[in-house]
Amino acid sequence: MSPLIELVGVTKTLKGQQQPRTILAGVDLTVEPGESVAILGRSGSGKSTLLSLIGLFDRPDTGHYFMGGRDLARIPERKAASLRSAEFGFVFQRFFLLKHLTAAQNVAMALVNGQGWLPRRKRKARTLEALDQVGIAHLAKHRPAKLSGGEQQRVAIARALVRNPSVLLADEPTGALDTETGNLVVEVMRAATERGCGLVLVTHDQAHAAKMHRVLRLQDGVLEPA
């Protein structure tokens, strides 16, 4: 089986206020279908920078990024934007839910934006399926203010999963949650990999990292087994 994504020798130097700083100094990373990978690393080590390159929010300075046999390392923004919405689901520490919309409407938004047109009935069915996948179909009509932090994060995960992404990218998704709720959220994301989705989880939490297939550490600009 060919990998979902493969980064080879990826580098990134950010122009700080004083001097340029090399954040990624030759990162190699492969994620297979259905594989979950945790990335640990001290604050400021470049984890979010790496995730933003994987999610095509930014491009490497040098190196290669293969996906489906194509090198995406130097694609223009217009192509990146369409791949971003077709191939990736994003989950962040903050949930970024629209507070005037219900859980179902928040999830359905991901189908309205950037996925072509889907008939209303199909949109509804896929939205409910995604909410069901994260165990909160019964909360579909609730607005975020009526939901706990963990429930809100599960709505955000459903929103990330509703387009059946190839890869789910999560940046500290449990950072704002207590341990027990965080465990549940990690379990929900891990379960998504059983459908073939790859998962890259950036976390400070060793216990959450240990639930992934592989645990890597970003240190001095390179990824190494933790």
Ligand SMILES: Nc1ncnc2c1ncn2[C@@H]1O[C@H](COP(=O)(O)OP(=O)(O)OP(=O)(O)O)[C@@H](O)[C@H]1O
């Ligand atoms: N746009 C930018 N321009 C210049 N420097 C930046 C930029 N974005 C981030 N940095 C710096 O790059 C370094 C890596 O940041 P990054 O957010 O990737 O680290 P991180 O490992 O995700 O940290 P944390 O765990 O605290 O979220 C930090 O020193 C940060 O201050």
